[in-house]
Amino acid sequence: VGLYVDPPDHAVVLSVDESERVNATGSSERANQIQALGRTQRPLPMKPGHAETRTHDCRRNGTTCLLAALDTATGKVVGQTVERHRSAEFLAFLDHVAEGIAPGTQVHVILDNVSSHKSAEVHEWLKGRPDWTFHFTPTSASWMNAVEGFFSKLARQRLKDAVFDSLDECIAAIEGCIEHHNASDARPFRWSRKPEDLVEAWKRGHQKLDEMASNE
Template sequence: MACPVQTGPVIPRTFAPAPGWSPDGHRITAPLTYSRGSDKTWVYGALRVRDGTEVTCCAPARNSDGWIGLLGQVARANPRGQIRIVTDNLSSHTSVAVRGWLARHRRIRQVFIPRSACWLNMAEGWWRLLRRAAFAGQTFADAAEIASAVQTATAQLNTRATPWVWGRPPPPTRTLRRRFVYLL
């Protein structure tokens, strides 16, 4: 099962640093540059929940071609078995081109999350990690640099990938308290 997500457009600019504190106790800030231009890219990504590995790609627009490119990478990353893609109801996910591609690749099925239930998509938490690893505190001159940063961050995150579990982990047991009571 894969949980794909897309973001964009990512425009070449200076991104804010990751949240944190400076050595003298102040919040880290950076001057942000805002620009609107034609040089932008869309980042597509998919998370395999079972082991936490991800696949990313960049496209110049948010359309069916970028989505099909991501689906092709997901298929190559998972050579055997059925693949379920959990996604939202974006029109580029249900276009004629995508439906034709899915008809030729029978082992891949799309499962759509209900409207107004984006919290069900586990990839949103992963996307926060990728944005921090790829963009935080960086300055990009063009879309090629953004694509390179995304691929580097994906490789780094895949080296320490762990399975994703939906929900909050259970609280730790308080062994020291029990030991103290038993020793009394």
């Protein structure tokens, strides 16, 4: 949280994470892939007196994973779609992000505490880049990662209830959303939650876990 409210001078603070999945009903769930869902027939458009209609069944046209990095100083997003999210894809994405950062710049990366972010390959990558520092969010605290706001926007504005006839069409829609966001909607990220709110959320979470354990 300190990196949000009082970032280091002359440093870049990045919020990095992988995408959510949007299923056929339009709801989203935490996962590593976005599905390109089509319909067996094209939807019939809305017209006076009639709502838009769609077939009840869908056609799966493949999946992709979006890796994204949000620059908290500008609100701009760098994104890259990949077939899978492993350490290899994660490091390739970081190399892609690093291309847009001046050499010698201190870079602080806020990211989830998952295995693909902590592998031996990742540790080796960091050894060769002393200007880069990772800061992991607590377990089950993805909501603390600023880029989650962009994923929510992507799901609401572009992926929810969308119909894609191919995976390429889905990827193009994601890339178009990122491009539009960076050109028109990007704003510096501002952390608004109070410290006491975080403490209370932490207490409630542990209380819930204790209750679940006692009921087993």
